[in-house]
Amino acid sequence: MPTPSRIYTAALVVIGDEILSGRTHDKNIAQVASWLQIQGIRLKEVRVVADETDAIVEAVNTLRARNDYLFTTGGIGPTHDDITVDAISEALGVPAIVHPEARAILEEYYTTRGGLTEARLRMARTPEGASLIPNRYTGAPGIRAENIFIMAGVPSITAGMLDALTGTLEGGAPLLSETIGCWVGESEVAELLRETEKAHPTCQIGSYPFWGEGRTGANFVVRSTEADDLAACTRDLTTGLQALGRSAVFGGI
Amino acid sequence: MPTPSRIYTAALVVIGDEILSGRTHDKNIAQVASWLQIQGIRLKEVRVVADETDAIVEAVNTLRARNDYLFTTGGIGPTHDDITVDAISEALGVPAIVHPEARAILEEYYTTRGGLTEARLRMARTPEGASLIPNRYTGAPGIRAENIFIMAGVPSITAGMLDALTGTLEGGAPLLSETIGCWVGESEVAELLRETEKAHPTCQIGSYPFWGEGRTGANFVVRSTEADDLAACTRDLTTGLQALGRSAVFGGI
Numbered sequence: 001m002p003t004p005s006r007i008y009t010a011a012l013v014v015i016g017d018e019i020l021s022g023r024t025h026d027k028n029i030a031q032v033a034s035w036l037q038i039q040g041i042r043l044k045e046v047r048v049v050a051d052e053t054d055a056i057v058e059a060v061n062t063l064r065a066r067n068d069y070l071f072t073t074g075g076i077g078p079t080h081d082d083i084t085v086d087a088i089s090e091a092l093g094v095p096a097i098v099h100p101e102a103r104a105i106l107e108e109y110y111t112t113r114g115g116l117t118e119a120r121l122r123m124a125r126t127p128e129g130a131s132l133i134p135n136r137y138t139g140a141p142g143i144r145a146e147n148i149f150i151m152a153g154v155p156s157i158t159a160g161m162l163d164a165l166t167g168t169l170e171g172g173a174p175l176l177s178e179t180i181g182c183w184v185g186e187s188e189v190a191e192l193l194r195e196t197e198k199a200h201p202t203c204q205i206g207s208y209p210f211w212g213e214g215r216t217g218a219n220f221v222v223r224s225t226e227a228d229d230l231a232a233c234t235r236d237l238t239t240g241l242q243a244l245g246r247s248a249v250f251g252g253i
Numbered sequence: 254m255p256t257p258s259r260i261y262t263a264a265l266v267v268i269g270d271e272i273l274s275g276r277t278h279d280k281n282i283a284q285v286a287s288w289l290q291i292q293g294i295r296l297k298e299v300r301v302v303a304d305e306t307d308a309i310v311e312a313v314n315t316l317r318a319r320n321d322y323l324f325t326t327g328g329i330g331p332t333h334d335d336i337t338v339d340a341i342s343e344a345l346g347v348p349a350i351v352h353p354e355a356r357a358i359l360e361e362y363y364t365t366r367g368g369l370t371e372a373r374l375r376m377a378r379t380p381e382g383a384s385l386i387p388n389r390y391t392g393a394p395g396i397r398a399e400n401i402f403i404m405a406g407v408p409s410i411t412a413g414m415l416d417a418l419t420g421t422l423e424g425g426a427p428l429l430s431e432t433i434g435c436w437v438g439e440s441e442v443a444e445l446l447r448e449t450e451k452a453h454p455t456c457q458i459g460s461y462p463f464w465g466e467g468r469t470g471a472n473f474v475v476r477s478t479e480a481d482d483l484a485a486c487t488r489d490l491t492t493g494l495q496a497l498g499r500s501a502v503f504g505g506i
Contacts, residue, residue: 014299017476018459018461018474019282019286019299020286020295020297020298020299021286021290021296021428021430021474022283022284022285022286022287022288022289022290022296023430023474024461025280025283026279026282026283027278029272029278029279029301030275030278030279031275032275033274033275034275035275036275037274037275042273043273043274043275044273044303044308045273045302045303045308046267046272046273046299046300046301047298047299047300047301048282048298048299048300049298050297050298051459055297055298077439077440077460077462078439078440078443079439079440079442079443079447079460080446080447080450080460081446081457081458081459081460113438114438117440117441117443118444119440119441119443119444120440122443123440154462175274177276185366185367186330186331186332187330187331187332187370187372187373187376188367188370188372190331190332190333190370190371190372190375191371191372193333193334194332194333197333204270204334205333205334206270206271206304206334207330207332207333207334208271208277209330209407210407221271221276223270223274
């Protein structure tokens with residue numbers, strides 16, 4: 001049996017009243033979650049907090065201490081409600097400064113766009129000691145401060161920042177998964193799922209019911225960092241479903 | 254000036270590995286957020302946690318103590334990975350029991366659907382002392398335990414449970430909002446936003462940039478529980494935008 005890999009973990013803090021009011025449907029949780037999977041980093045927890053310094057500081061300090069990486073989205077624009085940089089500086093106990101490199105990027109970007117005003121200069125501020133994450137869309141960079149990655153709230157800009165970070169973070173073995181779909185009520189196979197998972201200690205089986213075509217079905221997702229165990233567990237589950245007279249649809253329904 | 258209303262707050266815990274892995278895009282945050290707005294209850298924080306007892310207990314105990322209401326979604330089905338009821342019972346320090354009324358509902362529901370098996374009976378379990386939230390779709394009820402509302406992970410079922418709860422929770426004055434759209438870079442009006450908000454202490458102004466038709470725009474959302482203040486702040490912001498030579502689109506772009 002291979003040595004279990006070190007598991008790298010991350011958390012995400014989504015900052016924004018607009019998510020908590022229901023006005024904006026968050027897209028960053030799914031985007032960051034999917035990206036982390038590919039990096040071999042496990043997303044352990046997400047918090048959505050208001051545009052309030054205390055709420056941001058609490059979430060950031062709790063989650064950065066117990067994870068390898070912490071990501072934040074939102075609150076890094078030029079307006080008065082963009083307080084993420086100040087709050088994270090406070091959490092880290094360092095001043096917020098104008099980052100010379102960020103200032104140069106923004107000066108260049110706004111040369112043909114009306115100049116670098118005081119409001120725009122806010123987007124060059126970082127916690128002291130931070131480095132930058134490139135933003136090829138609107139100039140204003142993301143920020144890396146210690147193990148914290150500060151990204152935009154607008155999902156397309158965050159996507160570009162994640163792209164810039166791809167392959168740069170140390171991760172463990174990626175969590176592999178296989179999905180089996182079946183037209184069966186999940187309550188009919190609860191015992192099979194439990195027993196199959198127990199027989200394969202490195203695997204977890206998730207069960208996700210749905211309704212369609214007038215009947216009930218479920219997708220079963222088997223996850224493991226160990227490819228051999230994953231294959232064996234998936235095979236046993238398929239065989240078990242067949243023994244109950246059900247056909248398993250590899251890849252899910 | 255009217256006496257400021259008592260503000261009622263809620264938090265939401267989304268329970269599920271499938272959200273953290275990026276496999277499933279959460280729809281419950283936006284749904285619960287929008288519903289709470291209508292009830293006059295402010296959503297203060299959301300946490301997404303894994304299907305792990307310790308993670309659920311920590312989130313539930315922290316958030317139920319500092320909010321009027323706590324909602325959870327996910328983990329109340331019949332399979333081994335559905336551990337929400339056990340975890341919340343542990344958080345409350347009470348045993349998980351088979352709720353007689355829930356058992357009767359499920360016996361009835363499964364009469365024509367293969368009977369109430371041991372796996373299905375799991376869905377009749379609640380923390381001791383809890384009451385039920387009707388589920389008109391699949392029988393298995395939601396649960397109210399103290400100030401905690403335990404709901405399904407499947408968004409359509411959660412929608413039905415929220416519907417059943419509509420108007421039953423004490424809330425404060427609903428947070429009202431007006432949206433003004435403008436074809437302007439938000440950095441050009443940052444000072445106007447800051448000054449206008451400062452002049453109207455019961456109002457908050459959020460700024461949400463977007464790009465479209467080859468140019469930059471932003472929606473400004475003014476929020477207040479006081480209708481008169483909201484109208485005055487919105488009017489001042491509109492006038493301010495016009496003074497800068499910009500037209501404001503009432504209702505947003």
